[in-house]
Amino acid sequence: MIFFSASLLSSIFLLLLLCSSDTPANCKKDDVLGKWKLEIGKFTSETNVHCSKIDKVKTEDTMEIYLAEPNLVTDPSNKAIGTWTMIYVEGFELSIGKYRYFTLFNWTSSEDNTETFDCHNTVQGWVRPDIRNISEIACFTATKMPRNESDPASHHYYKNDYKDFDSLRRRTKKSYETSNSMTIDWSDKNGHNYVSYFIDEGNCKSSYAIAAAGMIESRISIGSNDSLDYSLSVQELISCNDYSQECKGGHAIEIGMYVMDHGLVDQKCLPYYSLNQTDAKCSDRCKYPRATVFVKSYSYVGGFYGRCSVSHMEEALEKGPIVARIDDTVPSFLDYKSGVYKMKDDEKVGRLTRSVLVVGYGQDEKEGPYWKIKNSKGTKWGEGGFARIYKGNNTLGIETAAEQMVPDNDAYLNNKNIVNNPYFWAMIGVSCFCVALIVGVIILLIAISRTRKSVKAANAINEQYSSFQPRYS
Known part of the structure; x- marks a missing residue:
């Protein structure tokens, strides 16, 4: 019989508590392969949109796609239009044209801490341009559609002709050598x-x-x-x-x-x-x-x-x-x-x-x-x-x-070089404005001071001449 110390049991419990899943979703590849419908909202220039935390946005556009082996995204005509990857067992990201689509599978937590997940529906995710330092963003949701055997492309997506993700997660100790x-x-x-x-x-x-x-x-x-x-x-x-x-x-x-x-x-x-x-x-x-x-x-x-x-x-x-x-x-x-x-x-x-x-x-x-x-x-x-x-x-x-x-080392080095940092020039501009303002105020004060002295001197002369009395009448 194997005995565990109380400290070891408590350590295991604590680690299990702290290391609970990032989301409770545990979706397999077979759950995800197939036809999906994307409902996409309106793009906005506000790039810090909390898509997963806000109410479902109004649908502005829809798209039907197929997620295929090994990592292809195709349209209904079986034409490859992009690539995709699972995000562990919790979601997926698509790369289609000039945009990237990221979302997580839907999950809920009840008051008794019971967690459920749905591999055929997602929470509201993000659509972003496939560039760095994005300038626009949209929210979207994805729903898996029922399998249609008459679909000309369906055979391409349900054929298990590629090494399964889940088999890779369960490799034994003798799977392969270094x-x-x-x-x-x-x-x-x-x-x-x-x-x-x-x-x-x-x-x-x-x-x-x-x-x-x-x-x-x-x-x-x-x-x-x-x-x-x-x-x-x-x-x-x-x-x-x-x-x-x-x-x-x-x-x-x-x-x-x-x-x-x-x-x-x-x-x-x-x-x-x-x-x-x-x-x-x-x-x-x-x-x-x-x-x-x-x-x-x-x-x-x-x-x-x-x-x-x-x-x-x-x-x-x-x-x-x-x-x-x-x-x-x-x-x-x-x-x-x-x-x-x-x-x-x-x-x-x-x-x-x-x-x-x-x-x-x-x-x-x-x-x-x-x-x-x-x-x-x-x-x-x-x-x-x-x-x-x-x-x-x-x-x-x-x-x-x-x-x-x-x-992006070039961007990093340019920012590290203070001369190429836009914030540096912004601060230089602000500093120059402040210096010019201060100099302007000083010049104005000097001018005011000199004007006051001139006025005072003129008044003194006027007083002197006004008190002068001529000898001859």
């Missing part, structure tokens, strides 16, 4: 540390935001051939980002959407509230940040959810750290201290609820290949805040859903 014996470590690359400082997430389930910000920071530093001296605002990604669930969780790919659409300010502009997130407000963000960072693109490693692999992760890591999802509630992982972590034979991977920054990979002579990850529990956890996870058998689900972004 493909590369090389070593990459961005925390010590040729004597440089391209990995930012550690943040303890505290009582907020913000690992997704911390890991995503760390990935962008590192990739900016690597791309600029400079040592890391810039920290991004994790708090903005929690307090200002409607695409995620604030302190209830989210995904790095949703962070990529936000940073591409709106940009991300530096940490000093909105610091992280590790102790009391209720004090954090998006409105507290400073008006004139030192710099605003954008990303050019974001994606799942491998191109779309379900295509991640060891070789794809190794390839992505050549350009910098990536984000991976893990199930950190596996009992044997709760007590991790050091070494290359391996799951026990009787342990299974559940829902992937924690995001970690994968900073490299290597080979331990005794314990085998590993991924090196950076957690968000501070430096007292694991190996100084890092951990090594066995590589090649999807330990903790780490090889299931890795995510990556490509920072």
